[in-house]
Amino acid sequence: MDDGSKQTQRMTVGLDLGDRYTYLCLLDTESGEVIEERRLRTTPGALKRRFESEQRLRIAIEAGTHSPWVSRLLEQECGHEVLVANARKVKLIYAAKNKSDKLDAENLARLARVDPKLLYPLKHRGEDSQAHLAIIRSREALVGCRTQLVNHVRGAVKSFGHRLPKCPARSFHKKAPSHIPEALWAALGPILEQIGSLTERIRDYERQLEAISKEHYPETDLLRQVEGIGLLTALSFVLTLEDPSRFAKSRSVGAYLGLVPATDQSGDRDPQKHISKEGDEMLRKLLVGSAHYILGPFGSDSDLRRHGQRIASRGGKNAKKRAVVAVARKLSVLLHHLWITGELYERLHNTQRSEGRAA
Numbered sequence: 001m002d003d004g005s006k007q008t009q010r011m012t013v014g015l016d017l018g019d020r021y022t023y024l025c026l027l028d029t030e031s032g033e034v035i036e037e038r039r040l041r042t043t044p045g046a047l048k049r050r051f052e053s054e055q056r057l058r059i060a061i062e063a064g065t066h067s068p069w070v071s072r073l074l075e076q077e078c079g080h081e082v083l084v085a086n087a088r089k090v091k092l093i094y095a096a097k098n099k100s101d102k103l104d105a106e107n108l109a110r111l112a113r114v115d116p117k118l119l120y121p122l123k124h125r126g127e128d129s130q131a132h133l134a135i136i137r138s139r140e141a142l143v144g145c146r147t148q149l150v151n152h153v154r155g156a157v158k159s160f161g162h163r164l165p166k167c168p169a170r171s172f173h174k175k176a177p178s179h180i181p182e183a184l185w186a187a188l189g190p191i192l193e194q195i196g197s198l199t200e201r202i203r204d205y206e207r208q209l210e211a212i213s214k215e216h217y218p219e220t221d222l223l224r225q226v227e228g229i230g231l232l233t234a235l236s237f238v239l240t241l242e243d244p245s246r247f248a249k250s251r252s253v254g255a256y257l258g259l260v261p262a263t264d265q266s267g268d269r270d271p272q273k274h275i276s277k278e279g280d281e282m283l284r285k286l287l288v289g290s291a292h293y294i295l296g297p298f299g300s301d302s303d304l305r306r307h308g309q310r311i312a313s314r315g316g317k318n319a320k321k322r323a324v325v326a327v328a329r330k331l332s333v334l335l336h337h338l339w340i341t342g343e344l345y346e347r348l349h350n351t352q353r354s355e356g357r358a359a
Helices: 044-051 067-077 101-114 127-158 169-175 182-216 231-241 252-256 281-295 303-313 319-341 349-358
Strands: 011-017 021-028 034-041 058-062 081-085
Touching (some): 011 067, 021 044, 021 101, 034 044, 044 067, 058 067, 058 101, 127 169, 127 182, 127 231, 182 231, 231 319, 281 303, 281 319
Parallel strands (some): 011 058
Antiparallel strands (some): 011 021
């Protein structure tokens, strides 16, 4: 932080960001008195005009569609302290009985004035990282569309008493046509063409991501040493965490990605709960998918696989699901460790060390 950040801000601002308009509430930090309330257009020009010549302020906004670019503008171009509130954790705002944009802006300002930690502030990634991650999410959107269309074709063919052969989605548009009844061609022919077009667009995205990974994120090669970790998972991990030094311990990454059990402890009451599912949903799903591969029939012997197998062997309800989540959590810790240290990955490092001690 610069020297100005060490000074106590005389004013605290809450901004409730809307798609068209933003509501502003300006408080005197010492007295808590409302100094200004107004509505601004949610555009870079309007926000810059209002805040670029202002003394350094503490500004609280909620995480949302507009918060990445707004936080960068106010912080980097206007020089203010920006707190991006985790909307899901600020119950005073999302669960309020008497809710309005004006009140939300004031509540944000008052929470920031009293203690910024009450906002559970988030840190948005940089513009380049956000743009590269957008390519991954766009590819993911096309994959979802293709899956829906493939399922539609299979369902329509079944309704005519036929069944399409199993094949990967990327080759479906080539293998399915010879098995489709003639009566369905008028209905399904255009959809098969669309599936083929989507597959080509998905390949284009994958080629872009491969080039981006090599040019901008060589550290992904370290992560791809681990069996089951491909380009998408490695690049998503790097882009989501962005700065590995944010985490003092690699074990914290599992909690950050929502792969640890939620807690609801009070007195003697401490129930066992499911994982919190906080953090980035797409990356969590990718890690779980990698865990499935590691524990599946094609996974080779490794510390990760043995860890999951031990948990699954305990039996009980949902033992296999717990094993998959446990491997995904351990995988997130391992990837962060490899990223920080730059070490070569050894599949049976822990096992060999234990055997050495026993000997």
